Amino acid sequence: MKRSNVTALALWPLLMSGGAGADDPFPSIRFDFLADARVTLADGEPSWFKDWLGKGRYGGTHWAGNDVEGLRLAEASILAKAEISWDLSGFVHAKFDHEQGKPLDLVEAYLEYKPAPRSAISYEGRLGLMFPHISRENVGMAWTSPYTITPSAINSWVGEEIRALALEGKAKYRSGAHSLSLTAALFGFNDPAGTLLAFRGWALNDYKVGAFSQLPLANLPSIGADSDFLNKQPLWVHPVNEIDGRPGYYASLDWDYAKRLKAGVFYYDNRGDPEELKRKQYGWDTRFWNFYAEAEPLRGMKLISQYMTGSTKMGRQRYRGMYPVDVDFEAVFVLLSQKFERNRVSVRYDWFATDDNTFVEEDNNNEWGHAWTVALSREFRKHDQLILEYLQLDSWRPARKTIGYAADQEQSIIQISYRLRF
Amino acid sequence: MVRFFLILVLCCAFRSVASAAELRVSVTAGSDEAVGNAVISVKPLSPNLEMPEPVNAAVMAQQNTMFAPFVLAVAVGTEVTFPNMDEFRHQVYSFSKPKRFELRLYGQDTTNKIMFDKPGVVALGCNIHDNMLAFIYVSEHPVVGKTDESGDVVFSNLPPGGYEVHVWHPDELRGGDDMKMVTLRADEASDIAFSVKLRPVRRQQQPPADEGY
Ligand SMILES: [Cu+2]
Numbered sequence: 001m002k003r004s005n006v007t008a009l010a011l012w013p014l015l016m017s018g019g020a021g022a023d024d025p026f027p028s029i030r031f032d033f034l035a036d037a038r039v040t041l042a043d044g045e046p047s048w049f050k051d052w053l054g055k056g057r058y059g060g061t062h063w064a065g066n067d068v069e070g071l072r073l074a075e076a077s078i079l080a081k082a083e084i085s086w087d088l089s090g091f092v093h094a095k096f097d098h099e100q101g102k103p104l105d106l107v108e109a110y111l112e113y114k115p116a117p118r119s120a121i122s123y124e125g126r127l128g129l130m131f132p133h134i135s136r137e138n139v140g141m142a143w144t145s146p147y148t149i150t151p152s153a154i155n156s157w158v159g160e161e162i163r164a165l166a167l168e169g170k171a172k173y174r175s176g177a178h179s180l181s182l183t184a185a186l187f188g189f190n191d192p193a194g195t196l197l198a199f200r201g202w203a204l205n206d207y208k209v210g211a212f213s214q215l216p217l218a219n220l221p222s223i224g225a226d227s228d229f230l231n232k233q234p235l236w237v238h239p240v241n242e243i244d245g246r247p248g249y250y251a252s253l254d255w256d257y258a259k260r261l262k263a264g265v266f267y268y269d270n271r272g273d274p275e276e277l278k279r280k281q282y283g284w285d286t287r288f289w290n291f292y293a294e295a296e297p298l299r300g301m302k303l304i305s306q307y308m309t310g311s312t313k314m315g316r317q318r319y320r321g322m323y324p325v326d327v328d329f330e331a332v333f334v335l336l337s338q339k340f341e342r343n344r345v346s347v348r349y350d351w352f353a354t355d356d357n358t359f360v361e362e363d364n365n366n367e368w369g370h371a372w373t374v375a376l377s378r379e380f381r382k383h384d385q386l387i388l389e390y391l392q393l394d395s396w397r398p399a400r401k402t403i404g405y406a407a408d409q410e411q412s413i414i415q416i417s418y419r420l421r422f
Numbered sequence: 423m424v425r426f427f428l429i430l431v432l433c434c435a436f437r438s439v440a441s442a443a444e445l446r447v448s449v450t451a452g453s454d455e456a457v458g459n460a461v462i463s464v465k466p467l468s469p470n471l472e473m474p475e476p477v478n479a480a481v482m483a484q485q486n487t488m489f490a491p492f493v494l495a496v497a498v499g500t501e502v503t504f505p506n507m508d509e510f511r512h513q514v515y516s517f518s519k520p521k522r523f524e525l526r527l528y529g530q531d532t533t534n535k536i537m538f539d540k541p542g543v544v545a546l547g548c549n550i551h552d553n554m555l556a557f558i559y560v561s562e563h564p565v566v567g568k569t570d571e572s573g574d575v576v577f578s579n580l581p582p583g584g585y586e587v588h589v590w591h592p593d594e595l596r597g598g599d600d601m602k603m604v605t606l607r608a609d610e611a612s613d614i615a616f617s618v619k620l621r622p623v624r625r626q627q628q629p630p631a632d633e634g635y
Binding site: 025083086114115116117118119120139146174177257258259260261 | 511513515517522524526528529547549552553593621623624625626628631
């Protein structure tokens with residue numbers, strides 16, 4: 001939480017349309033930077049990020065198995081928060097990652113209107129490109145998790161494919177130690193969401209997509225120009241994209257008791273038109289529920305659990321109204337984390353599955369798997385964080401056989417990350 | 423004449439020093455848990471008692487993204503100062519019945535004052551920092567104090583007489599001690615023990631999440 005206030009002289013004439021007192025500190029801009037230096041050691045199948053079906057951000061090599069990578073830059077993020085007035089602020093998060101489709105890309109950019117509560121019910125709103133509040137893990141700066149390097153399967157997917165160009169409103173009711181919030185949003189530019197979940201399945205990786213970047217898909221026989229099943233689906237997805245011109249919506253209800261017990265439910269429907277194809281991308285009809293519970297049973301201890309269930313459909317309907325891709329998905333995790341002064345220990349168990357309802361012969365998108373994650377972290381300097389993480393993945397996905405791998409795969413990934421903040 | 427005055431002066435001195443009574447209050451919950459941050463207010467039964475001058479200024483600071491203190495006990499008519507010790511902004515608010523307000527504290531050394539003229543509990547929050555939480559208990563009684571970490575508070579220099587002693591805590595549930603009567607005698611210390619019922623999950627002001635942006 002660096003708070004170097006830099007008065008934005010350049011923005012002054014732009015944002016202040018007169019009327020401000022001389023000692024008025026608005027507008028002001030604060031910049032924060034995050035650089036994530038990473039050392040990785042991985043075995044098992046090669047990563048989906050390298051066009052295979054491996055579930056980690058890093059994996060073994062296609063030929064040799066184990067892969068060791070010395071120091072690399074996993075990401076560098078710049079965050080800018082402009083305070084325009086007491087109630088209005090703007091936020092921009094841009095990320096540099098040399099593995100990203102566009103090396104420098106936009107993660108979030110929105111305006112937030114949040115006046116101080118004047119009664120037990122207060123209102124706030126956001127407008128722009130944003131993460132809907134689904135993840136209970138990615139509460140750190142630049143959408144990182146303070147608990148682990150790698151988020152759960154659920155929140156990995158949120159980072160990869162869920163982003164909304166949204167108008168979001170929130171009403172919050174406070175009574176004593178309780179608070180209850182109702183959030184609702186209309187959004188666009190998230191029609192291809194679901195592509196990765198169908199053709200790749202769940203994954204555990206800390207890659208969050210930029211708005212203008214594409215993500216790779218494995219060269220499966222069912223997709224790509226040579227395919228006789230879905231030859232209009234290219235071997236990539238661009239999740240932040242409007243295909244059908246139909247807005248989607250999401251809504252959530254969140255309960256908080258003394259900031260130590262939290263629970264909520266979230267529903268998302270991008271109202272995608274599965275038959276619409278534009279700019280080489282389909283509109284996927286993706287909808288899901290996310291439920292969570294969070295508790296702080298002891299000081300410094302966090303227990304977090306999320307459960308997600310949903311479905312996605314895509315393609316021109318074939319006989320008997322069946323969509324070429326019609327997949328149900330489901331995942332759950334439980335995370336326990338304990339902080340000791342500047343140290344933290346976290347353990348998480350993930351379980352995930354997809355269930356393919358159509359054309360399994362041609363395009364098998366079934367899978368199930370589970371994962372254990374153990375992470376140790378220590379804070380350095382003011383808010384730097386050194387994290388050592390061990391991730392063990394075990395999953396079954398028959399589609400692997402079509403690209404020369406066994407359906408069952410086990411994998412271990414060890415990562416050391418130093419998150420430098422300034 | 424001189425002698426008369428001397429006696430008068432002695433009398434007064436005697437009255438204000440020697441006859442003062444002391445009230446020692448301790449608050450516990452459940453099986454002997456010491457309860458800090460419990461507000462104790464003292465009301466004389468007779469209106470003729472000459473009570474100590476009420477303290478009518480108090481401070482609720484914003485420091486290190488926290489309110490300090492967590493609980494502030496004041497008598498009605500107290501003016502509370504809100505100094506911002508941080509280099510950044512705070513937007514302090516209350517929508518509690520006794521006082522609704524919003525304070526815009528720009529940065530270090532900005533100070534605002536609020537007069538609390540109605541009794542009741544005022545919950546404070548900060549619109550910028552969600553972790554910030556504090557309570558101002560505005561008492562209609564002339565003497566107020568709050569218990570320390572070991573659950574104790576001492577009122578000295580109370581005039582002898584009958585009193586109602588009230589207790590309040592932010593996490594208090596019904597069914598515990600609420601008020602007790604006491605008669606204070608000159609030059610004596612009296613003890614009162616309250617046993618209150620508290621919620622299993624307590625409200626606390628967490629330090630700001632270092633990870634949060
Ligand atoms: Cu604040």
